[in-house]
Amino acid sequence: MASSPDSRVAPLQDPVFLQDLRRQMLRFATLQLSDAHLAEDAVQEALIGALKSADRFGGRAALKTWVFAILKNKIADVLRQRQRLWQADRVLQADEDGEDLHELFDARGFWQPDEHPAAWGDPDQAIYNARFWRVFEACLDRLPAAQARVFMMREFLELETPEICAAANITVSNLNVMLYRARLRLRECLENHWFTPGETPC
Amino acid sequence: MLNCQKATQLFSESQERPLTLKEKMDLKLHTLMCSGCRNYGRNLQALRKIARAYAKGEGASDALPPEIPKED
Numbered sequence: 538m539a540s541s542p543d544s545r546v547a548p549l550q551d552p553v554f555l556q557d558l559r560r561q562m563l564r565f566a567t568l569q570l571s572d573a574h575l576a577e578d579a580v581q582e583a584l585i586g587a588l589k590s591a592d593r594f595g596g597r598a599a600l601k602t603w604v605f606a607i608l609k610n611k612i613a614d615v616l617r618q619r620q621r622l623w624q625a626d627r628v629l630q631a632d633e634d635g636e637d638l639h640e641l642f643d644a645r646g647f648w649q650p651d652e653h654p655a656a657w658g659d660p661d662q663a664i665y666n667a668r669f670w671r672v673f674e675a676c677l678d679r680l681p682a683a684q685a686r687v688f689m690m691r692e693f694l695e696l697e698t699p700e701i702c703a704a705a706n707i708t709v710s711n712l713n714v715m716l717y718r719a720r721l722r723l724r725e726c727l728e729n730h731w732f733t734p735g736e737t738p739c
Numbered sequence: 740m741l742n743c744q745k746a747t748q749l750f751s752e753s754q755e756r757p758l759t760l761k762e763k764m765d766l767k768l769h770t771l772m773c774s775g776c777r778n779y780g781r782n783l784q785a786l787r788k789i790a791r792a793y794a795k796g797e798g799a800s801d802a803l804p805p806e807i808p809k810e811d
Binding site for chain 2: 564601641645646654664673695723
């Protein structure tokens, strides 16, 4: 175990690994905080926190998971203190809502023939492909800001409904609608740009 | 009988709260007959898996330039 190349150099002593990790963390934090300074601070704190217990981690994968877990906590803390930024978003939100549903469903609420969701198969293959993650980030980027934010709170930070509602200052049904629309769009974007299937039966 | 819009809503809410028995039955009945919604339900599960992987730092490797999918 100790002789695996993964743990030969302590990961945190390896400047290349560290730089790479830092870049990834920064991207992850910036995506959610949409503020370079706040993101920078969160990453810095998470790295310092991880350094304190770094000797407990043999491998890079374990260390990375650990650092990201700390980073997620930091991001959640920042978001909890930042309700005011939501107000402006929600005004924009009102304009954006509704249009997507008409594109996907007909008047009776059934799938438009060319919008039928396809079978994706196993997502694991995508997860290990760096190109897939660039597509994923681009799809996230395209979501309306408020939708993206609740989606990330829910799925990245794994916060529960009451917490998100409190932080975002919205009702449970607001939240459900926003998550519904975020998933609807994200699913479609990933299907169109990655899981591009062959013919789908009508 | 549910339509697809309602069925996809229930799929989304099932990731937020346990569905009621009636909701489950309605959804079951709908997906028996609708392959689009059947795929949708599986895709949402995959989406959750993907997001959780991303949050563990799997979205790694800066070796590649970011590529922005084109609108079609």
